[in-house]
Amino acid sequence: MGKTGALNALKAANLQHMLVQCGLNKSGTKLDMYHRLRLAAKHYEPVPATARVLSIDMGIRNLAFSLLSPAAPSNPQSEQAGNRKKSKSGSLVKEPLLATIHKWRRLSLSPVEANAVEGDTKEDFSPGAMAQMAVTLVQDVLLPLRPTHVLIERQRFRTAGGSSILEWTVRVNTLEAMIYAIFTTLRSLKLWDGKLIPITPMRVGSYLVEGSVEEAAPVVEAKMVPKVMKLKQQKVSLLASWIEAETKLEFPLETQAKEMAHDFLGNWNKAVSRKNERLEKVKATAKPEAGEPRKGTKGANEATYAAIRKLDDLSDSLLQGVAWLQWQENIGGLIQTEAWITASPEPSEEIEKSSDETEKQPKLRKERARKSRTKQSDSLTPLKKGRGRPRRPTQVDIVTNEKIANLI
Template identity: 30%
Template structure:
């Protein structure tokens, strides 16, 4: 990578590049150059046929999706028509009562309204949150994620505090403990699988036994990427660096005025993708999505849902049964929900999908940036 070329760019251009590649965009010019130099050259480009498992952490409300990354469009295509990201799985599970959510079926099209669930969950023993029990939960979760044969696993990075408050909530401690155990389980399974392959003399190729790469993802960075300033393109282009032009507010990693991204904003992003599909008259769960809930349009984002994921997508896009709800708070996160639908909490499902799609875009932008800096 050309350090001279990076040094020739303006601070706003460097911030723009860091923002579009999912890297920290705060700091001085030297700070951002160091971040780009340490991440872009050493990264492994996203491979054709790769599979991503994106996890939104939780205990009672853990959500994950499985995405198959399509083949990159041909460079001579004018304009290039991207293939859709294939969403193979999109679900939310209760790790303490896995069957309670996994057995739920999304509402059918015959339902005119989505009624809130009044059934109380079964009581949970306090011992379920002890290290001895959570360790088994983490191991089971690890095996579930690996059963999808991913090449990449994305794990939402948990915070210790919410809203800048001084107190650390009990649920936060529990989820953080599970997050740490999940990482430990995956690291152990990676090591043991490597030893087994080495002992057997096996030489696995891509997607044929190699352990997936595991990355942590900051939720604030994902939210700032999708719910940002109107008119900001989320695809890196060579013209930005050649002409010295920086798109309006592209250097920001969060909406203007330091507005806090709310759950409903992220749900609106996913809903806009699904609504775009509905607007094109496709009722089979396959289609394109654009928009980011703030008036931005991203017509090159394309999603194709299959199987149960298509049913979840249809239920996700269905209108709420009521406009608002304040029937108490959810234990995990202690945040009042906009509504409680039969299909469950939409924000968890939205978070894991936004995280997975953002990662694919960051990887594409990193590939292009690396090519530009090497040329």
């Protein structure tokens, strides 16, 4: 099948599904998505078993990170035969990849002013103080982990289209830029040989949560749950179910990561249990009048949200790393099953030309019709009236002119 035929055979919905499975942007025209997948395949490098993936969830008082490595399947034959499923496009996509978790921590970075009086804990967020804080973080905490891939959560200046930019958001973005600068400098000086990879949080959520929400542990939900908090709850619940199942994530015994996983699961189970108990008490009370919420439901939700906020950063850092490992595995699976994604040479200009011509045809027809009407109007003898302004041609004039043009 030729390149043009391969593009025409693909549906936009299928391309979008592949892009989501690979952690790529799914917006744009069909041709844009086609090129995006081919570009990802061109730059694809399999993640070695010895890779040490450092996943960072940005923050100052709530920075979290996890150190992962891809875990080899325990049974290669069963993994090849039964651990793949068909996507909407018919291509084989690997099931969630197992990962080994070596470190999993949450830090609070609060730069204290150097000239502060003893007992005064005034924080200093000047560029110099934040630069020293970033250097200490990278040099004393992150570099000793010997990461080969550093995934950094991409920060946004605005949330939900807000017009204002919060001061705390600027601080986190400043720290993010400094971490990039430090790692880039270390790499240019040959002191660190790794890769810096920005990760968009929305793509992690849309891939793991929306695609795997049925795997999450059952949670009693109120009818009115804020969308953002609901997404956070789903992510924490999904990760808790993975830890409890002990099949998708591997935590080596007697390690800090194992202790953190135990605490994470315990705190989540306590939060769910408390919420369910409160909701049971609410159900036991008298039924409220129509249109009024049951008293106590709001308190149950707020208690759960407080627990989620404490676990959200930890879950984000770990899910981000697991999602990236799966994206790389999925790109490799598409390369093996979809011939067009690596077909040489590169996508030819014929595809772009045919696509552009198809998109331009309606515009060309409109332009030709407009020019035809203008030409017909100019060919008519203007009949001046009043102050010499030409009168507008009537429908009779246009029809007559068309007949004359046809005779010619």
